[in-house]
Amino acid sequence: MSKRALRIGMIGYQFMGKAHSHAFRDLDFFFDLPVTPVLQAIAGRNEGAVRQAAEQYGFASYDTDWRRLIERDDIDVIDIVTPNVAHAEMAIAAAQAGKHVICEKPLAMTVEEAVRMREAVEKSGVRALLCHNYRYAPAVQLAKRLIDDGRLGRIYHVRAQYLQDWIMDPNFPLVWRLRKEVTGSGALGDIGAHILDLARFLVGEVRDLAATMETFIKERPLGEMSGGLEARADRSQTGNVDVDDAVAFLTHFENGALGVFEATRFAAGNRNGNRFEINGERGSLRWDLENMNLLHVYLEDDEPGLQGFRTINCTEPVHPFADKYWPAGHIIGYEHTFMNLFATFVKSLVDGSPCKPDFEDGVRNQCILDTVERSAATKQWETVEYR
Numbered sequence: 299m300s301k302r303a304l305r306i307g308m309i310g311y312q313f314m315g316k317a318h319s320h321a322f323r324d325l326d327f328f329f330d331l332p333v334t335p336v337l338q339a340i341a342g343r344n345e346g347a348v349r350q351a352a353e354q355y356g357f358a359s360y361d362t363d364w365r366r367l368i369e370r371d372d373i374d375v376i377d378i379v380t381p382n383v384a385h386a387e388m389a390i391a392a393a394q395a396g397k398h399v400i401c402e403k404p405l406a407m408t409v410e411e412a413v414r415m416r417e418a419v420e421k422s423g424v425r426a427l428l429c430h431n432y433r434y435a436p437a438v439q440l441a442k443r444l445i446d447d448g449r450l451g452r453i454y455h456v457r458a459q460y461l462q463d464w465i466m467d468p469n470f471p472l473v474w475r476l477r478k479e480v481t482g483s484g485a486l487g488d489i490g491a492h493i494l495d496l497a498r499f500l501v502g503e504v505r506d507l508a509a510t511m512e513t514f515i516k517e518r519p520l521g522e523m524s525g526g527l528e529a530r531a532d533r534s535q536t537g538n539v540d541v542d543d544a545v546a547f548l549t550h551f552e553n554g555a556l557g558v559f560e561a562t563r564f565a566a567g568n569r570n571g572n573r574f575e576i577n578g579e580r581g582s583l584r585w586d587l588e589n590m591n592l593l594h595v596y597l598e599d600d601e602p603g604l605q606g607f608r609t610i611n612c613t614e615p616v617h618p619f620a621d622k623y624w625p626a627g628h629i630i631g632y633e634h635t636f637m638n639l640f641a642t643f644v645k646s647l648v649d650g651s652p653c654k655p656d657f658e659d660g661v662r663n664q665c666i667l668d669t670v671e672r673s674a675a676t677k678q679w680e681t682v683e684y685r
């Protein structure tokens with residue numbers, strides 16, 4: 299018997315457009331969902347490019363105006379995979395039109411925008427998902443389970459880094475991710491937001507923080523993203539970089555833990571080093587996205603002489619989401635984090651079960667990002683004022 303369709307309308311079609319389309323295409327294959335996601339329509343401003351994306355990704359139709367997508371009554375979910383500057387307007391319009399919303403991170407450009415997005419969703423009663431997909435790596439979910447079960451006891455330290463190196467070349471152009479008016483902030487909002495989400499998920503809320511930010515290359519040729527993290531440069535013109543290349547900050551968590559965070563796109567050799575280590579009174583956990591199936595676990599009550607970090611390949615049927623894919627040891631990858639996230643969201647749309655992170659998480663994350671910028675400017679510890 300065929301299941302009801304959940305019709306997806308996507309806005310944007312490059313890096314995340316590809317990741318999200320792929321996840322939706324394969325979702326019904328791996329998960330026993332109550333509805334079948336259908337790639338109904340995709341929108342982008344360039345007709346040739348959006349037509350090609352529709353064909354490649356498998357969308358039934360395309361449009362060059364995202365507003366028309368939102369007006370269609372044959373679309374249930376609007377999935378926003380555009381640069382950050384467009385998130386608020388699109389998400390609010392989608393919610394007001396009664397569509398469920400998926401939005402890429404960071405939720406917004408400012409706290410004020412993020413709050414308006416949350417309000418629009420609450421008012422219209424639709425569900426909203428924020429795409430911090432790394433929460434949904436099985437090893438991260440296992441880390442959460444161990445912490446919630448008290449296996450680490452009281453948490454003392456969170457050490458989180460997101461290290462990349464893709465803009466180190468001074469000739470890498472001034473793409474949207476380096477322009478404040480389109481992105482909001484640099485490494486902070488792009489990758490710092492991810493490790494903050496992981497820390498909030500695993501450990502709890504940040505109380506106050508002290509931050510510093512740096513822009514190493516202040517002028518670059520103009521250019522634009524061309525898919526993935528690649529770009530095309532126009533060497534004849536240059537512009538000023540007005541966002542951070544790197545950020546570092548210390549935090550106190552509300553539960554007393556101490557956090558040390560670092561996000562940079564200038565860590566040579568680190569292509570996508572999203573890592574954390576968490577130390578508690580009874581043990582420690584370590585995770586690194588580039589070996590994302592592995593969780594390193596140290597438990598204080600292991601037998602003396604046999605203590606040490608053990609490496610768990612989180613692919614056993616008992617591990618979160620692992621039973622949806624392959625037999626133990628047959629590893630999964632980056633794209634599966636989106637599938638696990640979307641499967642949870644799709645299920646929540648049908649049975650009302652919780653699905654995080656949502657726009658409330660987005661507002662909280664945005665409040666921390668805002669406090670980081672404030673602290674870097676004042677050179678003082680600043681308290682996070684949640685809205």
Ligand SMILES: NC(=O)c1ccc[n+]([C@@H]2O[C@H](COP(=O)([O-])OP(=O)(O)OC[C@H]3O[C@@H](n4cnc5c(N)ncnc54)[C@H](O)[C@@H]3O)[C@@H](O)[C@H]2O)c1
Nearest residue numbers: 310311312313314315342379380381382384402403404523
């Ligand atoms: N969750 C993750 O791991 C992750 C990874 C990368 C990017 N992101 C986030 O995803 C979003 C998109 O990033 P990306 O890497 O896919 O960018 P990208 O540059 O690869 O693609 C952006 C897309 O948006 C389209 N677009 C831009 N402005 C538009 C508008 N006004 N109307 C319609 N379409 C518009 C572009 O044509 C392009 O298709 C950003 O918010 C980014 O922070 C998240």
